[in-house]
Amino acid sequence: MNPKKILLSFTFILVTAFGISSCDDGINIFSDADDVQLGLEVSTEINNNSAEYPIYNSDKSLKNYIVNNIFNEILASPKVAKKNIYKYQLEIVDNDSILNAFALPGGPVYVYTGLLKYLDSEAALAGVLGHEIAHAERRHATQRMTQYYGISVLFSLILGENPSQLAEIAANLFVGLAFLGNSRANEDESDEYSITYLRDTRFYPGGVKFFFEKLQADGLVTGGSGLETFFSTHPDPISRITTANQRIQTLGLPQYRFSDNGTGIFRDEYQANIRSKLP
Numbered sequence: 481m482n483p484k485k486i487l488l489s490f491t492f493i494l495v496t497a498f499g500i501s502s503c504d505d506g507i508n509i510f511s512d513a514d515d516v517q518l519g520l521e522v523s524t525e526i527n528n529n530s531a532e533y534p535i536y537n538s539d540k541s542l543k544n545y546i547v548n549n550i551f552n553e554i555l556a557s558p559k560v561a562k563k564n565i566y567k568y569q570l571e572i573v574d575n576d577s578i579l580n581a582f583a584l585p586g587g588p589v590y591v592y593t594g595l596l597k598y599l600d601s602e603a604a605l606a607g608v609l610g611h612e613i614a615h616a617e618r619r620h621a622t623q624r625m626t627q628y629y630g631i632s633v634l635f636s637l638i639l640g641e642n643p644s645q646l647a648e649i650a651a652n653l654f655v656g657l658a659f660l661g662n663s664r665a666n667e668d669e670s671d672e673y674s675i676t677y678l679r680d681t682r683f684y685p686g687g688v689k690f691f692f693e694k695l696q697a698d699g700l701v702t703g704g705s706g707l708e709t710f711f712s713t714h715p716d717p718i719s720r721i722t723t724a725n726q727r728i729q730t731l732g733l734p735q736y737r738f739s740d741n742g743t744g745i746f747r748d749e750y751q752a753n754i755r756s757k758l759p
Contacts, residue, residue, distance in 0.1 A: 519586030602746035607687030610674030684744035
């Protein structure tokens with residue numbers, strides 16, 4: 481990590497953030513262009529930090545399959561409103577010990593090999609990716625940044641009145657405060673939008689709950705190996721299963737579980753095209 485580079489990049493982002501936007505959850509001082517710039521800068525730092533974020537390059541066909549057959553199909557949904565504004569891209573982090581995925585502002589999405597090995601259907605992975613795309617679309621990271629630091633603090637940074645606070649914000653970006661610590665409301669909204677996006681695809685729309693159902697069946701909902709980071713950033717797995725089931729019922733869709741083989745789940749395809757390619 482290069483703190484000076486992040487600081488300079490974030491300074492630029494803040495200086496361009498004069499267009500305050502109104503969001504469902506309140507005020508967001510950042511523009512869509514700021515989200516894109518922030519995401520690109522932090523993504524560059526992540527990709528250059530191979531010790532903490534080793535990017536998976538062992539089998540390029542794995543990433544190509546996920547991008548072309550799952551990620552891009554979700555992005556093709558007309559409900560993904562900012563796909564021509566944000567810079568959506570997918571990277572795989574080569575770390576089998578972590579069962580997680582995260583999205584940066586403006587489109588970059590990262591998924592760990594640990595999660596890919598744990599999931600067992602394309603619908604489950606599509607549910608996760610739809611959820612992360614929703615975090616970017618709903619601008620949860622920059623909303624939280626605005627709420628956490630306050631408009632007055634951010635404006636003081638824009639005007640150059642508090643450079644030490646700027647350094648703190650830049651550092652927090654990399655340790656996860658700004659884009660990983662999602663609220664319950666953020667998680668619920670992203671689950672809802674994942675269902676909405678997947679309704680326009682070949683995947684079962686309720687795939688967003690499959691990961692939690694598998695954790696519950698394996699007795700891991702209270703934590704365990706590889707899950708500490710996940711549960712610190714994705715609260716309330718059991719209630720999210722219940723809420724997802726209620727939404728699926730309201731839409732008149734079948735109530736499949738993670739272990740089922742119903743229409744749109746694609747369990748065999750996941751094994752052949754994703755799971756079998758991971759060592």
